[in-house]
Amino acid sequence: MAPVSTERDLRLDLFRGVALWLIFLDHIPSNAVSWITIRNYGFSDATEIFVFISGYTAAFVYGRAMREHGFIVASARVLKRAWQIYIAHVFLLAIYLAEIAYVANSFDNPLYTEEMGVLDFLKNPDVTILQALLLKFKPVNMDVLPLYILLLAWFPPMLWLLLRAPSIALLSSATLYALMWLFEWNIPAYPTGAWVFNPFAWQLLFVFGAWCALGGAQNLSRWTHSKVVVGLAIAYLVFAFAIAMTWYFPRLAVFVPKFVGDAIYPIDKTNLDVLRIMHFLSLAVITVVFVPRDWPALKSRICWPAVVCGQHSLETFCLGVFLSFAGHFVFTEVSNRVLTHVAVSILGIAIMVAVAAMISWYRQAERRGRGPRPPAAKPGLAGGEA
Amino acid sequence: MKGRLLLLALLMLGCGPAWAEHPAECRVAENLVEPSFHLPRVARALAAKQLAVLVVGAGSSQLPGSNGIKNAYPARLQRALNEKFPGVDVKVTTDVKAKRSAAEMVKALPADLSSAKPALLVWQTGTVDAMLAIDPDLFSQSLDQGINIAHSAGADVVLINSQYSPRTESMIALGRYSEDMRWVALQQEVPLFDRFSIMRLWSELGTFDLYSATKKLDIAEQVHDCIGRLLADLVGLAAKTEEPPVNGSRQ
Numbered sequence: 001m002a003p004v005s006t007e008r009d010l011r012l013d014l015f016r017g018v019a020l021w022l023i024f025l026d027h028i029p030s031n032a033v034s035w036i037t038i039r040n041y042g043f044s045d046a047t048e049i050f051v052f053i054s055g056y057t058a059a060f061v062y063g064r065a066m067r068e069h070g071f072i073v074a075s076a077r078v079l080k081r082a083w084q085i086y087i088a089h090v091f092l093l094a095i096y097l098a099e100i101a102y103v104a105n106s107f108d109n110p111l112y113t114e115e116m117g118v119l120d121f122l123k124n125p126d127v128t129i130l131q132a133l134l135l136k137f138k139p140v141n142m143d144v145l146p147l148y149i150l151l152l153a154w155f156p157p158m159l160w161l162l163l164r165a166p167s168i169a170l171l172s173s174a175t176l177y178a179l180m181w182l183f184e185w186n187i188p189a190y191p192t193g194a195w196v197f198n199p200f201a202w203q204l205l206f207v208f209g210a211w212c213a214l215g216g217a218q219n220l221s222r223w224t225h226s227k228v229v230v231g232l233a234i235a236y237l238v239f240a241f242a243i244a245m246t247w248y249f250p251r252l253a254v255f256v257p258k259f260v261g262d263a264i265y266p267i268d269k270t271n272l273d274v275l276r277i278m279h280f281l282s283l284a285v286i287t288v289v290f291v292p293r294d295w296p297a298l299k300s301r302i303c304w305p306a307v308v309c310g311q312h313s314l315e316t317f318c319l320g321v322f323l324s325f326a327g328h329f330v331f332t333e334v335s336n337r338v339l340t341h342v343a344v345s346i347l348g349i350a351i352m353v354a355v356a357a358m359i360s361w362y363r364q365a366e367r368r369g370r371g372p373r374p375p376a377a378k379p380g381l382a383g384g385e386a
Numbered sequence: 387m388k389g390r391l392l393l394l395a396l397l398m399l400g401c402g403p404a405w406a407e408h409p410a411e412c413r414v415a416e417n418l419v420e421p422s423f424h425l426p427r428v429a430r431a432l433a434a435k436q437l438a439v440l441v442v443g444a445g446s447s448q449l450p451g452s453n454g455i456k457n458a459y460p461a462r463l464q465r466a467l468n469e470k471f472p473g474v475d476v477k478v479t480t481d482v483k484a485k486r487s488a489a490e491m492v493k494a495l496p497a498d499l500s501s502a503k504p505a506l507l508v509w510q511t512g513t514v515d516a517m518l519a520i521d522p523d524l525f526s527q528s529l530d531q532g533i534n535i536a537h538s539a540g541a542d543v544v545l546i547n548s549q550y551s552p553r554t555e556s557m558i559a560l561g562r563y564s565e566d567m568r569w570v571a572l573q574q575e576v577p578l579f580d581r582f583s584i585m586r587l588w589s590e591l592g593t594f595d596l597y598s599a600t601k602k603l604d605i606a607e608q609v610h611d612c613i614g615r616l617l618a619d620l621v622g623l624a625a626k627t628e629e630p631p632v633n634g635s636r637q
């Protein structure tokens with residue numbers, strides 16, 4: 001099955017860029033601006049968008065490499081990418097440890113004696129750091145990259161299957177998801193518990209994204225544009241919105257019939273609840289219908305900031321995590337007024353855009369300096385990376 | 387979340403002081419005290435003029451220092467209930483120990499309940515489970531177990547969630563645990579005292595400076611005093627309402 005088009009779908013970059021901004025906003029604890037992010041209005045959040053689009057772009061970029069250069073070369077590239085992400089994760093960990101150590105040395109408050117116990121792990125850094133390098137100890141908000149590393153490490157054989165028998169590949173991914181629910185599979189974490197993003201569950205969205213990239217989206221377009229599907233999607237989004245409102249206004253909770261509550265709760269993020277998948281799919285259907293692939297605004301200046309962030313997602317993501325640490329630091333040390341929240345949020349996004357633009361400029365400059373190269377050798381020519 | 391708080395702040399401008407006897411600091415968060423479910427056993431105990439309350443909690447239910455017990459919220463709850471229900475013999479007993487997970491507290495519950503024979507169990511939990519990253523499913527199961535044990539021992543239950551702790555927010559992933567707690571409370575039809583949102587509102591409006599690095603106890607004591615008072619409000623309201631208010635009576 002051939003990819004639908006050789007030109008990169010800018011919608012992917014746009015929405016991945018927006019998802020990265022939302023993840024940044026959500027990762028600053030108590031950020032007043034985070035009320036605008038989609039997790040407050042339904043079941044799914046920016047993580048679903050990020051994982052799906054990452055799967056899509058991975059298939060787009062490495063699928064072509066695998067077709068043109070074979071399994072070994074493409075696999076090596078995928079694994080190199082996984083290694084880069086691992087390095088990025090370790091870098092973020094170092095920043096996190098610095099932040100924790102600072103708080104441990106400077107903060108004291110009799111109201112929070114219990115909460116300060118979370119810093120106890122600094123007492124045996126040998127074990128903690130080793131467990132972190134093994135991806136078992138993952139501090140708060142640092143769960144996405146380990147998931148991404150694992151999904152990529154396992155991607156080459158899946159991509160091989162996707163290129164030969166896409167339906168079987170998707171089916172086997174869905175089977176793995178079902179088995180995970182049946183046998184409660186997950187990977188253990190340190191010191192206790194399991195991975196916050198269960199890879200056995202989240203692989204489904206990644207593979208579904210990859211499947212869409214390799215022609216699946218075109219096969220589905222008959223369905224996604226049917227009035228019935230669009231109507232169902234809108235109805236489901238309204239339902240999710242209504243339920244989400246009861247989280248914020250507990251008095252409304254009495255209007256949720258007991259059987260509905262019993263049926264939907266808890267909405268499991270760790271194991272990627274079906275309700276979350278349906279919410280994401282509904283959002284995707286609405287997006288595909290209302291934002292056509294050749295929408296002129298995609299190339300306009302208004303969309304450019306998000307597009308450029310989406311095209312350099314790993315760098316932007318890491319920067320976003322770092323900036324969210326920094327933003328939280330500003331809230332605790334400088335000012336916690338709502339105006340500060342707004343300023344920090346806007347400034348953070350501006351920095352993300354500026355750095356992404358700089359990387360973009362640097363890549364182009366480097367490419368010009370080296371002269372033309374065969375497009376397949378450089379995934380960046382597709383407009384970005386996996 | 388923030389939208390909701392702003393909305394609440396606006397709504398508050400329009401409503402008069404319902405419990406004028408509380409200090410203004412506590413009153414700021416009154417609208418977050420929502421008696422979502424009825425407490426029939428407490429209502430009966432009040433009618434019989436005898437209310438025994440058992441507070442089970444971990445480290446955030448206590449204060450350090452020689453006056454810690456007197457100033458922590460369980461003792462403040464006792465005081466507020468005494469004021470609220472004159473003529474009722476209110477007795478608050480506690481089982482509070484730091485660093486206990488929900489499962490550990492459930493183990494201690496049968497003995498606690500049989501010695502205190504309360505009409506109400508006030509159960510503060512969630513923070514330790516989040517810090518230890520205990521399997522959220524196990525956490526939910528422990529909550530269910532604890533509530534069932536209390537109900538079969540003849541006690542109503544009010545759950546208290548984690549404190550809002552801005553400095554450690556990026557280190558303790560409370561999210562999943564407070565959501566699970568909310569859901570268990572909904573399913574079991576048990577009122578949840580949303581300590582987290584209340585303290586966050588205080589922090590946002592500048593009522594209490596929860597960021598300050600200090601060894602002094604003054605703010606901590608005020609916070610516990612307000613929590614005790616607001617908790618008493620919740621108990622009073624939930625014991626009164628037969629049916630949950632249908633038309634939002636907040637205005």
